[in-house]
Amino acid sequence: MIGLSEKYELVIGLEVHAQLLTNTKLFCSDPAFFGGAPNTHISPITLGYPGTLPRLNQQAVEFAIRMGIACHCDISEKNWFARKHYFYPDLPKGYQTSQHINNICQGGKVPITVGGKEREVQLHHIHLEEDAGKSIHDADEQKTALDYNRAGVPLIEIVSEPDMFSAEEAYAYVTEIRKLVRYLGICDGNMEEGSLRCDANVSIRLRGETKLGTKVEVKNLNSIRHVKKAIEFEAARMIQLAEKGEPIIQQTRSFDADNGTTFPLRDKEEANDYRYFPDPDLPPFLVTKEKLFAIREAMPALPDAVRQRFETGYQLPLYDARMLSEDIGLVQYFEATATHTKQYKAISNWLMGPVRNWLNEADQEITAFPLPAAAFASLIELVEAGKISFSAASSRLLPALLKEPGTAPAELAARLNLLQDAGADDIENWVQEVLRNMPDKVAEYRKGKKGLIGLFMGEVKKISKGKADPKIATQLLEQKLNEKTIVK
Ligand code: ADP
Ligand code: MG
Numbered sequence: 018m019i020g021l022s023e024k025y026e027l028v029i030g031l032e033v034h035a036q037l038l039t040n041t042k043l044f045c046s047d048p049a050f051f052g053g054a055p056n057t058h059i060s061p062i063t064l065g066y067p068g069t070l071p072r073l074n075q076q077a078v079e080f081a082i083r084m085g086i087a088c089h090c091d092i093s094e095k096n097w098f099a100r101k102h103y104f105y106p107d108l109p110k111g112y113q114t115s116q117h118i119n120n121i122c123q124g125g126k127v128p129i130t131v132g133g134k135e136r137e138v139q140l141h142h143i144h145l146e147e148d149a150g151k152s153i154h155d156a157d158e159q160k161t162a163l164d165y166n167r168a169g170v171p172l173i174e175i176v177s178e179p180d181m182f183s184a185e186e187a188y189a190y191v192t193e194i195r196k197l198v199r200y201l202g203i204c205d206g207n208m209e210e211g212s213l214r215c216d217a218n219v220s221i222r223l224r225g226e227t228k229l230g231t232k233v234e235v236k237n238l239n240s241i242r243h244v245k246k247a248i249e250f251e252a253a254r255m256i257q258l259a260e261k262g263e264p265i266i267q268q269t270r271s272f273d274a275d276n277g278t279t280f281p282l283r284d285k286e287e288a289n290d291y292r293y294f295p296d297p298d299l300p301p302f303l304v305t306k307e308k309l310f311a312i313r314e315a316m317p318a319l320p321d322a323v324r325q326r327f328e329t330g331y332q333l334p335l336y337d338a339r340m341l342s343e344d345i346g347l348v349q350y351f352e353a354t355a356t357h358t359k360q361y362k363a364i365s366n367w368l369m370g371p372v373r374n375w376l377n378e379a380d381q382e383i384t385a386f387p388l389p390a391a392a393f394a395s396l397i398e399l400v401e402a403g404k405i406s407f408s409a410a411s412s413r414l415l416p417a418l419l420k421e422p423g424t425a426p427a428e429l430a431a432r433l434n435l436l437q438d439a440g441a442d443d444i445e446n447w448v449q450e451v452l453r454n455m456p457d458k459v460a461e462y463r464k465g466k467k468g469l470i471g472l473f474m475g476e477v478k479k480i481s482k483g484k485a486d487p488k489i490a491t492q493l494l495e496q497k498l499n500e501k502t503i504v505k
Contacts (some may be wrong), residue, residue, distance in 0.1 A: 019411055025221045026231060029187050030141075030179035031244075033194050034172045035204040036148065037080045041172035043147045044114065044299075045073030051210055055164040063169045065110030070298055073098075077171035078121070080118040080203040081310050082146045083320040084173055085122030086321060087197050088140055097122050097301040101291045107150035115146035117293040121304070127177075127197075129189040138190050139178040144464065148172050152274040173203075179218065179229060186246040190432050191215055191241045199345045208240050211329055215244050221259060230255075231265045235279050247272040250279055250377065253272045253307060321349055322402055325505040340369055350390060357394030360401050373413040374421070377402075387422040396426040401487045406478075409435045439484040442491075444477075447485055448493045451476040462498055470494060 033260045039218050042049045045062035048122060062069045085092050099117035122143035129138055150168035151160050175194060181187050185404050195213055199205035206213050215238045220230035224341075233255070235247045242498050250272075270279040318326070320342045327338035354364050368383075376383060388396075396418065404427070414430050421429070439447075451473055454458050462469045470491065477490045 021260070021502075024224060025256050026221060026224045026226070027182055027184075028179045028220045028232075028233075028247070029181040029184075029248060030218040031177045031181065031187060031190060032117060032216040032218070033175045033177075033191065034148075034214045034216075035084075035175065035194070035198050036208075037077050037171040037173060037203055038205060039074055039076045039080065039171055041074060041487075042072050042169035043077050044169060045170065046270050049196070051172045051212065053166050055162070058164065058166040060166070063109075063165060064186070071296075073112065073302060074171060075300060077145060078112070078302065078304070079199070079312055080171075081143060081173045082119050082309065083201045083203055083316060084175070085125065085143055086313060087120070087173075087201055088125035088127055088143070089278075090122035090140065091142060092304055093119060093121055093123060094304055095119070095301055096304065098296045098299045099293045100296050101146075101293055103291060105149060105152075106161065107152045107165070107168065109150070110170065113147060113149065114296055114299070115187055116144035116293045120144035127190060127195055129171065129186060129191050130298070131185045131189050138186070141176045141178050143173050143175045146172050146174060155313075169438055179220070179232075184245045184252070187217065188241055188245040191244050192267065194346070195241070196320060196343065199234040200317060200319055200323075207290050211239065212263055214239065215241075216494055217244055218247055219248055219249075219255070221252065232447070233265070233267065233279075234269045235272055236282065238409030239274075243272055243274055244276050245267045250277060251307060254279070327351075331355065331365075333361060333365055335368065337362070337494065341365060345381065348384050350393075352384065353390035354394045357391050358398050360397050363397045366396075367411075375415070388420055389422065392418065392422065392426055399426055399430060403437060403488050405430050405435050406439055406483055406487065409483055435483070437486045438482055439486070441479060444485045444490050445479050445493055446475075447481045448490060448497060450480065452494075452497055459498065471496075 032294050036051075041047060042058075042063065045060055047058045047060050047063050049058075062071060082092055096116070098114050100112040101115045101117065104111060115468075120142040122140075125140035125143070126137040127140065128135060132313040136416040146463045148167050148170040150165040151162060153162060154161055156162040177190065181190060195206040195208075198213065199206045208214070215493060217235045218232045219235065222228065222230040233251055235251060238247055258265055266284065268281045268284055271282050272279050311405060314500075324338045327333045327341055328335060331338075331414065332340055333341070341351055341492040351364055351368060355361060358364065372383070372386060375381075375385065390444075396410060396414065398412075399405045400407050400413075405414065410430075412425060413433060414435055417429055417433060420425060427436075433440075455476070456474070458469055458472060461475075473488060473494050474491060477485055477494070478487070481490075
């Protein structure tokens with residue numbers, strides 16, 4: 018009997034919405050940033066009052082094109098907006114201004130790596146549209162509250178082809194998109210706050226079949242992990258239906274993060290329910306060759322370029338350069354630190370070791386790391402100068418610093434008595450004591466068992482309580498051991 022995963026193929030297409038980091042909304046000058054007291058970012062244009070006219074935000078267009086360039090899309094020269102009609106209490110105009118047929122970016126691709134294998138996921142297009150407001154159901158037991166601050170905030174929607182074939186590929190794809198929008202500075206990529214949102218379209222078909230199966234669209238995926246879990250759940254649910262000979266219904270479903278399942282929201286509307294037509298209030302807009310060239314020239318560095326800069330500019334190994342360039346936040350923190358210390362490899366080690374451990378445990382991103390880059394650099398310098406051991410610095414000084422990030426690392430290390438500040442006389446005494454206590458080992462060393470130096474060093478560390486600079490201690494140990502004089 019063949020396994021079900023060999024019998025069926027999973028097919029996934031993702032629609033990712035990214036809220037653009039413009040100062041103002043897509044068609045008016047209301048602030049576009051997240052938050053604010055409810056209904057304070059709302060002009061008559063946002064509310065769709067009769068007689069108001071929208072005006073296109075050029076920065077939003079530029080941001081959409083940046084993403085298109087990064088994804089190797091064709092950028093459309095002639096563009097227009099369309100009205101997409103549907104009724105929602107949080108959509109006061111009764112239609113969403115979006116693009117239809119003629120989208121700003123066509124085609125394109127996004128590289129992903131899964132299980133060490135690299136491939137490209139094909140994009141269908143990227144379009145510009147405005148966001149809707151927010152319905153809040155838990156503010157009042159009887160009523161739904163409406164906050165229109167988000168209405169009209171610019172979004173790009175990145176629509177893939179049905180070109181992913183496992184939940185892992187979908188996970189890698191959204192991770193890559195988030196990395197790109199952050200690099201491009203066009204979206205903060207924060208899925209929890211909803212500035213990056215993903216709808217997953219999922220279907221199954223018998224392996225070998227080329228026709229697509231009936232799809233289900235799962236909404237409300239507000240973390241990359243949820244994208245993966247929702248797809249896994251849907252795949253299992255659909256395969257079970259197919260095995261029982263039951264039909265799969267085209268549906269919009271929602272993900273329940275608490276138990277990792279999905280449930281139906283509604284049977285899917287057909288596209289023609291939206292009665293799209295070109296928005297008569299917005300003239301078509303052109304992306305000229307000159308404009309496209311200017312945007313291309315002003316593009317921020319992309320991950321590959323940064324990786325190369327880390328390899329050649331900072332002389333980091335490929336592995337380090339790859340890891341760091343995965344996250345623009347890490348790149349920026351690294352570079353801020355590198356203006357204060359030239360110990361580039363040490364910065365990298367710290368970021369990939371103790372800092373990453375802290376971030377994982379706190380479930381935080383590097384942008385939430387409390388230590389200013391200058392203090393981080395001094396911490397690294399203390400270790401590199403032998404004033405404190407790496408283990409004391411990472412396991413004791415760092416946690417203390419994170420609690421009081423304003424204190425100078427050297428000052429805090431002194432207060433915690435972590436400095437390897439013993440004088441040469443003290444160190445010599447400890448070295449003597451260790452050698453005196455271990456005459457057999459000393460004899461073995463002198464007969465050629467040079468590896469024992471580690472043992473002696475460990476003892477010195479122990480009795481000095483970490484206050485002996487290991488470089489000086491090792492030198493003294495070697496000197497005494499090679500002197501051949503009887504240790505006093
Ligand atoms: P809709 O009109 O329902 O939004 P589209 O054809 O515009 O459907 O596609 C929306 C998304 O769904 C795209 O990302 C596309 O790749 C994906 N998709 C379409 N059909 C399927 C399918 N049968 N299985 C998986 N994904 C699909
Ligand atoms: Mg859709």
